[in-house]
Amino acid sequence: MGPNFHFVIYPINQNKEFNFISIIRKELIQEEISNRNLFKENTFISNLLNQISSKSNLNLAEKVEKITCFPIFVSKKVQIPKSKNIFLTGDAFYSFPPSFAQGASQSIEAANELFNDLKNNSSNYYKSRILKTKQISFRSSLNHFAFHLSNPLNIFFRDIVLKYISKNKTFLENYLGKIYTN
Ligand SMILES: Cc1cc2nc3c(=O)[nH]c(=O)nc-3n(C[C@H](O)[C@H](O)[C@H](O)COP(=O)(O)OP(=O)(O)OC[C@H]3O[C@@H](n4cnc5c(N)ncnc54)[C@H](O)[C@@H]3O)c2cc1C
Numbered sequence: 001m002g003p004n005f006h007f008v009i010y011p012i013n014q015n016k017e018f019n020f021i022s023i024i025r026k027e028l029i030q031e032e033i034s035n036r037n038l039f040k041e042n043t044f045i046s047n048l049l050n051q052i053s054s055k056s057n058l059n060l061a062e063k064v065e066k067i068t069c070f071p072i073f074v075s076k077k078v079q080i081p082k083s084k085n086i087f088l089t090g091d092a093f094y095s096f097p098p099s100f101a102q103g104a105s106q107s108i109e110a111a112n113e114l115f116n117d118l119k120n121n122s123s124n125y126y127k128s129r130i131l132k133t134k135q136i137s138f139r140s141s142l143n144h145f146a147f148h149l150s151n152p153l154n155i156f157f158r159d160i161v162l163k164y165i166s167k168n169k170t171f172l173e174n175y176l177g178k179i180y181t182n
Contacts, residue, residue, distance in 0.1 A: 002055040003150030100140035
């Protein structure tokens with residue numbers, strides 16, 4: 001976690017190769033966001049990498065290769081088509097803020113819910129989806145806020161709180177358990 005960014009690294013095989021993903025908050029004007037070539041420019045990419053690398057002791061600027069860079073779209077509200085015969089799932093229904101890693105999981109979960117709904121001739125799909133989407137979106141935004149803090153004092157207190165709550169069973173059951181179990 002760092003000021004206005006966080007990253008995750010995970011192994012993809014047994015050959016010590018890793019996948020690296022970073023979410024970086026960056027202010028861009030509309031023209032820049034629309035300009036997809038900007039995200040392919042070497043200077044733009046290396047500036048972003050330096051921003052992360054300078055706050056980490058992992059020597060990322062030398063280690064990270066084959067970088068793909070793109071803006072992330074986050075939904076403002078859920079999409080429910082007017083036609084009663086059309087159901088949206090996944091990112092088309094709602095694109096989550098990226099800090100809870102739930103987009104794909106929820107797409108799969110929603111597809112299963114929709115299947116059961118249609119099979120049972122029920123009409124609960126959107127009701128339960130909206131509830132779950134709100135729960136996840138709230139947690140994702142909260143994570144995003146906490147992960148990207150930049151004030152050293154706030155970071156100090158965040159780290160103490162995280163140390164405590166990451167071992168607290170009640171918190172984990174409420175914060176994560178509600179999402180990971182149906
Ligand atoms: C960097 C990154 C990391 C992520 N990490 C995680 C994670 O750790 N865990 C997690 O749960 N989620 C994660 N997500 C989110 C997850 O990838 C998405 O939420 C999920 O893929 C959404 O699934 P979907 O089927 O709704 O849409 P998509 O996976 O986007 O599938 C839509 C498909 O439709 C195709 N398509 C678009 N337009 C047309 C057209 N006109 N005609 C035909 N085909 C079309 C697209 O090419 C695409 O293949 C991550 C996302 C990103 C960007």
